[in-house]
Amino acid sequence: MKEKLYTIPVNDAFREDCECPLCSIYHKLEQDALEYTLRPSTYMVSERREESDKVGFCKRHAAMLNEMPDRLGLALIYKTHMDSFIKEIEQKQKEPVKQASFFKKKTEASGLAAYIGQLEKSCFVCEKIEKTFHDYLGTIFHLYKKEEEFRKLFASSKGFCTKHYGMLYEMAPERLGGALLDSFISELNQLYLENMKRVRDDLSWFVDKFDYRFKDEPWKNSKDALPRTLTKVNGL
Template structure:
């Protein structure tokens, strides 16, 4: 099948030698989102309006700081703080019913509602999720229409547990009932075979700490621990 622009990132992820191509797809999106945010776009009015409104989660704020565009980050945080101060001054000044807005009230105050919303919002997360959903659609499109990609998927090193669950759950949304059932059978084989492969490598890694095996070869177990962390917690794959 001839590659189209939107299929390239998905194919590239499954071409990579990794324990979870879906993790690679997400990490690529994250890197692109950070670079975009810290590039010239931070001066764009539309981008700044959105970052002023949503802010950033702790994790991605750290990633933006690591980018070393300290002036750009300072400007974004300054105008975000301006909006936060303005909004919360207005909300906190609102009068409640009765002698006290807060006394004996089980209702969530507008201030708390605002701060909770802000706590759970992130400009980078939003950019990642919007594109990631399109990548998942593309994954199923390739699986259904490209036999070479289907073979590539079946020959892959599998997925992390989180993304195994994602594909298992979303199959019905993108495939017919019969095709979804067949896909899940293939998905199960890819996932469980490779989970067991890494689990066996991890077991040998543990055995190598036993004096009885000290002179035995490491086989494929030297990097078993980080690979197991990828499989169980989606960790590290993105940072390789």
């Protein structure tokens, strides 16, 4: 299989001994995006700072940034982000409050609630991840269509977390057709269920091992069943 720059991360993820190759891809992109955010060459450039000032960060990525060593960089980013949204909210507060209609019981501030709602949903790190991640999803279908070796790699994987299984299932009809689509969906469904059940059974034995009747029995593959379950179910 001849690899190109954009196919290497996908092939590497599917070669890993992991419960979801897409989670592996996502977490690598996430780490790159966090490091990019707190890189001086990013936050000291006004044009790039304006991007993060506008959208801010979700709770997850704010917490992860807070665990990173560049405290001054994070403080500078948040200072100008606060300048940005304080100014915007001051302007929104001057707008008249819309009265509730006969059919709507609650009132809402004109533009203010919508702005705060959007601010809560947006994240500089998430936005940086998502586009590249979506491109890698497309690469999976491209490789599945063109490369027999990748199809074998796909079939030998340990399946996917529920979220990424759903994403692949939804995208498949847009990227594949005919017998290839049928083959992909069949393999995808089988990989998901067989491996979800495998991890479920490992977790079940992990629980049983806390019963005194099984304390002298071997752990089998259950010692790390809980973190693998969290990957399968929640993508953690």
